[in-house]
Amino acid sequence: MSLPLSAKVPFGGDYNPEQWPEDVWKQDYRLFDTARIDLVTLGVFDWALTQPAEDTYDFALLDTIVERAGAEGRGICLATGTGAHPPWLAKAYPEVTRTDFEGRKHRFGQRHNSCPSSPVFRRLATELARRVARRYADTPAVLAWHVGNEYGGACYCALCAAGFRGWLRDRYGTLDALNEAWYTTFWSHTFTDWDEIEPPSALTEHWRGPDHSAFAGITLDYRRFTSDAMLTNFRDEKAAIRESSPTLPVTTNFMGMYRPIDYHRWAPHLDFVSWDNYPPDDESAARMALTHDLMRGLKDGQPFWLMEQTPSVTACRDVNPLKRPGLLRLWSWQAVAHGADAVLFFQLRASRGASEKYHGAVIGHAGRADTRVFQEVAELGAELERLGPVSLGARTPARVALLFDWDSWWALELSDGPSRLVGYQQVVLAYHRALWDAGVDLDVVAVTADLSRYDVVVAPALYLLKGDLPQRLEAVATRGGSVLTTYLSGRVDENDQAFLMDVPGPLGQLMGVRVDEWDARGPDVVNPVRLGDGADQVDVDARLLFELVIPQGAEVVGTYQADFYAGTPAVTRNSFGAGDGWYVAAGLDQVGVSWVVRQVLDRHDLLGPHPDVPDLESAVRVAADGSRLRF
Template identity: 75%
Template sequence: MTPRTPKIPHGGDYNPEQWPEEVWDEDHRLFTRAGIDTLTVGVFSWSLTQPAEDTYDFTVLDRVLDRAAAEDRRVCLATGTAAVPPWLAKKYPEVNRTDFEGRRHRYGRRHNFCPGSPAYRRLSTALAGRLAERYADHPALLAWHVNNEYGGACYCDLCADAFRAWLRGRHGTLDALNEAWWTTFWSHRYTDWDQIEPPSALTEHWRGPDHTAFQGITLDHHRFTTDALLGCFLAEKEAIRAHDPDTPVTTNFMGTYRPLDYHRWAPHLDFASWDSYPPLDAPPTVPALAHDLMRGLKDGAPFWLMEQTPSTTACRDVNPLRRPGELRLATFQAVAHGADAALYFQMRASRGACEKYHGAVIGHAGRDDTRVFGEVAALGEELRTLG
C-alpha cells in the first residue's frame, strides 16, 4: 500500500537542522517554485532528538513538521536509527560493529550499529515508538521511513552466538548442517555448535568477502544477516504500529544490493522504496532492472523512488554532473517502471562533511537560476500536470 496522494510526490531528503533557521524561509520559497510537495525528514537525527538516554528533545522536529504542514507539504518521517549517537556508543560499546577483519570499531561514520546489540535494539525501538506517539496524528505525516539503507554485517561475539542459534533453527542437527555444507572437505566436520565461526577474513575468506572456501557457510551467513537486520526493522515497525496503525511504513533499499535478500523483507513493507545511484556511464538497463526488482517485490504494486541525485553523487565516489535532460529521463524511466514518487537526495546541500559536494536541488549559495534547479522545477511542473 503506497501512500495515497493526488499526484506523484516530488521532493526528497531535507535536513534543515544543518542550516540556521533563518534559511528555512528561503528553502520553502524555493520548494514552492520547484513544485516540491514531499520532504523526507529526520534520517540522521538520533543525536538531535535524543541527546541522552533519558532525554528526548523534539523541538526542532516539531518546527520542521509544523512548517511543512503550514506550507501544505507532506513528510516522510524517518526514525533516524541508521547512525547511533556518540553517547550511545560510549555508554554501550558493544553497539559498535566488529568488521570483516575482526576489528571492533570505535565511534564513527554511519550504519555503525551491531544488529545483535540488546542496547541498540532497545533504544532504537524506544525512539521509533516515541516518534510515532508524538507524530502519528500530525497533519504533515505521509509515511514512515525506518532506518536507512540497511546493510553491512557484524562479526562480534554477540552476532556469532546469534548466528549459531540461527543455524540450529535452520538445520536442526549438526549432521544436517555438515551434509549441507559438505564439511568432510578440508577436515571441517563440526561436532559441536560452538565450533562454528562466522565466515570472515579470519576464517573462511581470502581476498575479501567474494572469495570463500566454504560457500555453504557464507551463504547461510548472508541469510542470517538478512534476518538479523530485518529483526531490527520489524522491532521499530512494531513500536510505530503501537501508536499509528494506519500510516504506511517502508525502508529504502539499494536496488540489486547482493548481501540482503529483499524478498524476505517484502511482506513486511507496506510499500517498497529504493535509492537509485547508477554510475553515470551505466546503460539504462541497470536502473531498469532495479526498478523492476522493486516493483516485483510487492507483486507489481507501485514503489517509491526514495532517492536520486538531481546533479552529482560525491560523498564516496565523485561523478560528473548529469547531462542536460538526464534527470528528466531518469525520473520518467522510474515512473514508467512503476514509481509512485520522484524524490531526491538532497533538498539543500549539506554544509559540511563528506556529503557537502553531493548534488542538491538547492546549492550552498541558495540560487534559483542554476540549470539543476531549473530542471527540477520544470520536472515538478510536469508531475503536477500529470495528476
C-alpha cells in the same frame, strides 16, 4: 496496507532543516514553492538530536520542523532516525559498533554503524521508533514512516556469532543436519558443539576476501543470517510504530541490486517499497530499467517510491560527473514508467560540511533559484503537477518474467571454480538488455513467484535451485511457454552442494542436455559461436565460460567454432510439452544473447513496438481504471 495516499506523484526529497537556522527554512520553502516540491523526508539522521542522552528524549526542534512542513502544506515522510547511532551510545555501550570482516572492532564513526545483533542497539532503536511514531502518528502531514536508512553491510562480532548460532539452530535443528548441509567431512570440519561455529571471515574460513571461502555453505548461511538480522531490526521498529500508528504505511529505502540484502525476503514486511537510484554512469538506462522492474517485482507489481536520486552530481565516487541537461527529467520519467509513484531527491539543500557537501542538491550553497539544476528540477515539478493522479497505482502488464535470485547471486560469486570472472549481475544484465532492446514489457521476479502468468521465463545463471522451482519451470514449458537458462545453472542445491547428476541438475529434463565438462578462460580468449542457419546465420563471440554439451534430445541452435570442442553445441532448444527449454552454454556477447532472446520472443509474438530502434525505451502501465499509459 499499500502506498501512502497522495493526489499526485509526490515530489521532493530528503531535507535537513536541523542543520540550518530558521531564516534559511523560510528561503527554502519559497524555493520549494517555485519547484512544486510537495513532500519532504525528515529526520533520517536525527538520533543524536532527538535522544541526546540515554535518558533524555528531546523532540523540540523536530516538532518545529514537522510543524513548519505541515503549515507549509507539505507531506512528510518521517524517519525514525536510526540510520546512524549517536556518539554517546557508542561510548556507553561499545557493543553497538560493528566488527568488520577483517575482525577489527570499530569505534564510533560514519553511519550504518550498528551491530544488528546488539541487544542495546535493538532496544534503543526500537524505543526511539516507538516514541517518534507515538508523537507524530496523528500529524496529518505525515504520510509514511521511513525506518532506518539503506540497511546494509555486515558485522562479525561475538554478539553476531551468537545470533548466527541461534539462527542455525532454527534452520537445522541438529548439528548432524548442519554438518551434512555444510559437508563438514571435508577438511576435518565436523562440528561437535554449536559454540565451535564461527562467523566466516578473514579470520576463519576466508582466504582472499568476502567471496573466497573454504566453505561456501557456511558463508551463504551467514549472508542469509545477516540479511535476516537486519530485517529483524526493521521489523522491531515497524512493530513499535504500529503500536500507535496502525495504518500509515512503513518503508525503508532499498538500494536496487544491492548484494548484501535479500530484498525478496524483506519485501513482505514492508508496506511499500522505496529505493535510491544512483546509477554508475550516464550509460545506465537499461540497468536502471532492470532495477526499477526488480523493485516493482518485490511486492508483486505494486508501484514503489523513488526515494532518492541526485539532481546533479554524486560525491562519494572517484569521479563525479554531472547529469547532462535533460537526464534528470528523462530518468525521472523512466522511473514513473517502470512503476515509481513518487519522485524524490537526495537532497533538497546541500550540507555545508562533512562528506556530502558536494553531493548534488536542489538548492546549493549559494541558495540560488537561477542555477541550471534548480531550473531543471522546477520544470520537472511543473510537469508532474500537470500529470496529476493518472499514473498512481498503475500496473505493468508483462508476459515475460526475468528471474532474479539473491541465493544464486551469492552462491555463484562465492564459488571456487569454474571462474571468478563470471559475475551474476553481468549475466543478468546481458539477458535483460536483450529484452529491453526488444522493447518488451517484463517483470523481474523472485524464483518463488507465480510463473503461471508468463509466456516466457528467462533465468540467467540460475546457479542455485531450491524448492519446487524445477517443476514450476517445467510447467511453464508444458503449457506452451518458453524457459531460457544459461551456463552455470542448476549447479547446487540450497546448501551449495552439487547435485549428484549431470549438469544442469534438475533442469536437465527440461533442457534436454547434459554438460560433460566446462572450460574457463581469461577475458581475451574468444571462442566464436555460430548461431542459426541459412539466411539467419550469425557468428558471435563467446568468452569466459564454455560448457561442453551433449544433447539428450535437444536441437542444436548454435555451435562452437574453435578449440577441441569446435562443432559441439553452444546453444540448444528442447521441445518440452507444448513449449521449449532453451540452454545457452557459453558466455555469448550481447549480439549473441540478443539473437537467442529474440528467437524466444518471436515464438510468442512478444517483440515490442520498435524493437530495432537503438536505445529507445518503451513501457506500459495500466491504471486502476484500466487505461493504458504508454511511455
